[in-house]
Amino acid sequence: MTTFFLGTWTTRVYLFAVAVTSVILLGGNLATGNHEPSSAAVYLIGLTAPVSIIFAPVFLLGDGWLAIAMLWLSVAAGVLLNTLLINTIVGEVGRLRSHRA
Numbered sequence: 208m209t210t211f212f213l214g215t216w217t218t219r220v221y222l223f224a225v226a227v228t229s230v231i232l233l234g235g236n237l238a239t240g241n242h243e244p245s246s247a248a249v250y251l252i253g254l255t256a257p258v259s260i261i262f263a264p265v266f267l268l269g270d271g272w273l274a275i276a277m278l279w280l281s282v283a284a285g286v287l288l289n290t291l292l293i294n295t296i297v298g299e300v301g302r303l304r305s306h307r308a
Contacts, residue, residue: 212290214294215293215294215297215298217293217297218290218293218294218297221254221289221290221293222286222290224254225251225254225255225282225286228247228250228251228254229251229282231247232245232247232248232251235247242275248278251278251282252278252281252282254285255281255282255284255285255286255289256285257285258281258284258285258288258289259278259281259282259284259285261281262277262278262280262281
């Protein structure tokens, strides 16, 4: 499982960017006392696209706990899919480089 999430430097950079954006979103919510997602959620949706964009209209139209749950579930699904895609692409490029050398 560790090699899946932290297998390549590209995946580490991606997961670091998502983690920093999530901390900024949560920190802003705790600082203001407002638990509705702020504009930092737009960056989080952008980082975890294309999966989170599917759920973004529901998030943008809704209010309350359901919108927050949809945001975090879509971000989690987007992170998993993007991590899989990044690892697959970087793994294939690494295999092509090793065959050429």
